[in-house]
């Protein structure tokens with residue numbers, strides 16, 4: 309991987325010093341003997357004071373070399389890796405090269421000259437785009453932008469780099485390039501675009517690129533390093549690093565070995581919205597996809613939009629390596645599907661179900677080889693939402709889990725492990741969040757106040773607006789299903805049922821929590837909904853009270869933390885950090901807070917107790933886990949979860 313830790317920097321320094329001592333030297337090439345040029349600085353090092361020699365010192369050496377230094381780039385050159393390359397006099401990439409500045413996604417800005425040199429090499433507008441977005445750029449685009457001087461086939465990389473280094477003759481330091489002519493209006497426009505809803509570090513990154521245009525290089529480099537050093541110590545940056553490693557831990561736990569089973573053909577059963585989105589994603593990621601559905605009208609909709617094979621004949625799935633069930637949520641239909649499928653396919657084929665709520669063990673029980681089966685739970689919209697839960701049944705084999713986790717990675721997803729349990733991890737925690745916002749509404753906060761409070765907290769969109777977008781009828785069907793088994797003492801808010809009874813299913817019917825008559829995109833508060841809520845409050849004898857935005861946020865947070873403790877206790881989630889991944893990746897919980905558990909772990913015990921007490925008082929049945937808070941104690945399950953994700957003292 310070549311993560312730039314102190315050892316790598318020391319080796320680079322020593323190699324440069326010994327090269328400088330060689331007589332009759334024409335040039336120097338820096339290449340990687342691994343799969344990647346340099347994956348950026350070692351992210352774990354950013355938790356501590358950075359050891360000498362720092363990357364900036366290595367870069368100073370490169371620029372001071374009497375001869376041209378050429379970066380020969382294969383694979384990733386990210387962050388500090390790209391900064392190292394920008395300190396060289398030329399950059400040759402092979403076709404696998406991918407460059408970028410992921411620093412902003414880690415709560416920091418480039419700290420070894422990235423903003424300053426990128427502004428000079430590729431112009432300020434492109435630099436703002438790259439530094440401000442953190443996006444990765446392939447070899448072709450890197451050449452177009454002027455980051456790479458040449459792109460060659462991998463087998464020609466070394467020779468081309470050596471030829472460059474030996475014939476360049478004079479150095480061409482990026483820092484000495486004149487600032488390219490630029491139109492201030494274009495820069496302003498690029499900065500505005502990059503700054504949309506941006507975090508403070510993104511704004512600082514953009515501002516630094518702009519200041520680098522007017523300051524001399526020495527002054528600009530020093531200023532950039534100072535900002536980098538300040539930002540790397542912030543909670544926000546530490547939380548983002550926590551999530552980086554949490555994701556890798558989750559993947560490692562799913563994949564015991566790194567052996568790759570070859571998967572080419574994947575079948576998707578069910579041509580509904582979810583099945584179609586999964587098929588599109590698989591197709592975009594290079595798999596050969598066949599979609600099966602008995603409903604030929606649904607198949608036509610899928611077939612018409614892409615190069616995916618469709619069929620209503622089950623035997624056409626016979627040569628599939630993996631079959632993913634995205635059939636509507638009906639236990640009998642799914643069991644029948646797998647019963648009929650199993651005799652047709654090879655013994656090695658892997659089966660997965662995308663069910664959100666059905667008991668996977670019950671589906672598995674119809675199979676002769678239940679070990680080949682597991683849950684593979686996508687989130688809406690499946691082709692864009694990054695989260696996948698890989699759900700182990702009582703009989704899933706390690707190999708099945710491994711194959712599905714490998715597939716998730718190939719789809720660019722973040723995978724977490726889960727076990728069978730109502731709603732698995734993410735939906736289970738989100739369900740308690742949904743309940744809690746309905747309680748808050750019943751107590752006096754209106755939907756738009758709650759949505760605004762949650763947007764202020766950092767969610768991209770409030771819970772009521774989300775409900776209107778995804779359709780209130782889906783949750784209604786589930787509530788009706790669960791009505792028979794609901795504890796009569798459990799607090800229940802009828803308002804969403806009343807909305808559905810009136811045909812207010814959300815955006816698709818023009819009305820839900822909001823009315824979409826005047827503003828079809830965002831909706832407006834609706835007096836009819838206010839009246840329904842008032843009536844529901846009156847029915848229960850509740851006098852509405854004003855609830856501060858912070859109290860709304862804390863109750864929601866507390867309810868998620870309680871639900872997290874429940875899924876951990878039940879073994880449905882494997883580790884606390886997986887829940888933080890589930891909520892940040894799947895439901896837009898602000899990444900910079902690290903997820904609900906990580907954020908709550910920064911609270912003092914007194915505050916934890918206060919929040920949990922309020923959550924418990926809102927519904928003792930659901931949140932029984934918070935009961936010890938009434939005695940002034942942090943519940944043991946919650947303490948364990950918070951300790952597991954708390955930041956080490958820095």
Ligand SMILES: C/C=C/C(=O)SCCNC(=O)CCNC(=O)[C@H](O)C(C)(C)COP(=O)(O)OP(=O)(O)OC[C@H]1O[C@@H](n2cnc3c(N)ncnc32)[C@H](O)[C@@H]1OP(=O)(O)O
Nearest residue numbers: 309311347348349350351352384386387388410419420556
């Ligand atoms: C002043 C300068 C500042 C900076 O440079 S900030 C750091 C900027 N760099 C990054 O943000 C890049 C982080 N790395 C990645 O995004 C990915 O990795 C890659 C795209 C490079 C490769 O992805 P894939 O091929 O899927 O490998 P994998 O499983 O992510 O990584 C393999 C192992 O390498 C570790 N690792 C990768 N990059 C870093 C890093 N920059 N610092 C510390 N560790 C890193 C991972 O954790 C993991 O380790 P395990 O196998 O034990 O889980």
